[in-house]
Amino acid sequence: MEQTGGLQVTSGLVDFDDPGGLIAADLSGHLRSAALAGAQARAVASMVDEGVLASLEDLGPRAVVVVCGAGPAEAAAEFVEALTAGRLDVPFVRTTQLPPWVGALDVVVVCGFDAGDLILAQAVAVAARRGATVLVAVPLEGPVGEAAAGRAVSLAPRLHVPERFGFVGVAAALLAVVALLGRTRAADPRADVAGFLFALADRLDAEALRGHPDRELDGNPAKRLATRMIGRRIVFTADTVPGLAIAEHAATQALALGGQVAAVVGLTELQLAIPELVAAPVHGAVAAEPVDPLFHDPFIDAPPAQIPVRVLAVTDVSRQFDTATRLRAVGDVELLVIDEAGEGAPGPGESAAAENRTVGVDPIGDGGRAAGVRAEAAELLGLVVRCDLAMVYRRLSGEA
Incomplete structure (x- = not known):
């Protein structure tokens, strides 16, 4: 060349x-998949707008624990952790397995792409049994779906893309959780966070168009x-x-x-x-x-x-x-x-x-x-x- x-x-x-x-x-079809980042962020914005995360708005947890599978989910969690370091009022803990100290005072976010991952399924089940607020950003199928049924808030991706292009979707979900749990002076924190995610989606669509x-x-x-x-x-x-x-x-x-x-x-x-x-x-x-x-x-x-x-x-x-x-x-x-x-x-x-x-x-x-x-x-x-x-x-x- x-x-x-x-x-x-x-x-x-x-x-x-x-x-x-x-x-x-x-x-x-990789070009199309790579261009769907904005759509992934918009799907998360719609969930926030619909009140899926309403239970977080008045919550003051001891810590936010993110249990993530390997690959893009872990990379996205690392990105959000680095982005919010020193700016978040709630401790942000990123891990690959549920810590033994997690309890009713904590928010646990389980994210990944493998609905058959037994480690993620166990994290959902154990965190729910201990009384933690559990959110699942994993396809609700298989063992993960069974563990989350009736015991967790679903942040499962509404738009399915190949795992290697799922970085933005996980990052958007974690940013939504962090934003709603952070202290805010906005009159309507849900509209504030959804508005940001919709604007982010437009920004990503513009980059894909370029x-x-x-x-x-x-x-x-x-x-x-x-x-x-x-x-x-x-x-x-x-x-x-x-x-x-x-x-x-x-x-x-x-x-x-x-x-x-x-x-x-x-x-x-x-x-x-x-x-x-x-x-x-x-x-x-x-x-x-x-x-x-x-x-x-x-x-x-x-x-x-x-x-x-x-x-x-x-x-x-x-x-x-x-x-x-x-x-x-x-x-x-x-x-x-x-x-x-x-x-x-x-x-x-x-x-x-x-x-x-x-x-x-x-x-x-x-x-x-x-x-x-x-x-x-x-x-x-x-x-x-x-x-x-x-x-x-x-x-x-x-x-x-």
């Missing part, structure tokens, strides 16, 4: 600017991200803990969908590794031929060529210049930034305006803390949509 001017890219299978070819090559196969590479952030990963070793990083959770999700999707191995490290750790990255021999190779060590003499032959490293950094419009400065020595860095226009980083002097537009997605809330969590959630979950679509395009390129 060749890259001309950083944009025009074709592969051995499909052309990124050939919508018909992309859709025809997507035999598994990544639609019909949009050409020049104006398609997801396609551009896919092209930036071709012919490179990829390192994902982020300048915040919630951002790092999104980077980990992106790296997981790169492997699961595109077959590309990518590393994930924090920004501080990456800075410590800059001398090694800069000193590593590249020799201009983009796709180095494998070297048989049996016939390679390090004293006579040149060092074996290595595929160049590209750093993809998750950041915010207000922090992008600082992050770019910290990574300046790396050389090949791409900032993953969400803004209202969806065109990546704004120009000089536009940061404050872009940040205000982002915060504007938050409806009437309970002040700065809620607005901060919600604005950051909208930005980062938008990046989830972009990365999911990009990894699907990466898969369809035939370069995995």
Whole structure:
């Protein structure tokens, strides 16, 4: 695959600017599934609007315990935990099994995608028996459905998507629970939370539309991200803990969908590794031929060529210049930034305006803390949509 001017890219299978070819090559329907993040958030918003979580509005629990299955559910719980750290009035405990101290003073949220997971079913049954308020964000079938019957509030997904695209649905459910349990000065907390989730859904739909196969590479952030990963070793990083959770999700999707191995490290750790990255021999190779060590003499032959490293950094419009400065020595860095226009980083002097537009997605809330969590959630979950679509395009390129 060749890259001309950083944009025009074709592969051995499909052309990124050939919508018909992309859709025809997507035999598994991954493009459609990746675009359903907004619909998942809207389904959770509808549940809140209908009063499914009304029992939480006046509740002051001792702790919120999230028992999650492995995979995207655990990743989404990690994201919400990082996002609300230091901002939530209730302790947030993320675990893979129900702790022995859970009792009637606690709220237990069981989330996952496997209705036959006996660990999740046991967590539901035991928490309910101990008198805890139990919410189940798992398909209500099999052992989990039997354990939850008549004893738990259902947050079961109304929209079924492949598990690898379920990150946003679990994150939206947990954000709804956390928002209703957090202290609020809103007159109608249910309408406040539902309004935020509906706005979030619109935001995610807009990002999916920008990544639609019909949009050409020049104006398609997801396609551009896919092209930036071709012919490179990829390192994902982020300048915040919630951002790092999104980077980990992106790296997981790169492997699961595109077959590309990518590393994930924090920004501080990456800075410590800059001398090694800069000193590593590249020799201009983009796709180095494998070297048989049996016939390679390090004293006579040149060092074996290595595929160049590209750093993809998750950041915010207000922090992008600082992050770019910290990574300046790396050389090949791409900032993953969400803004209202969806065109990546704004120009000089536009940061404050872009940040205000982002915060504007938050409806009437309970002040700065809620607005901060919600604005950051909208930005980062938008990046989830972009990365999911990009990894699907990466898969369809035939370069995995």
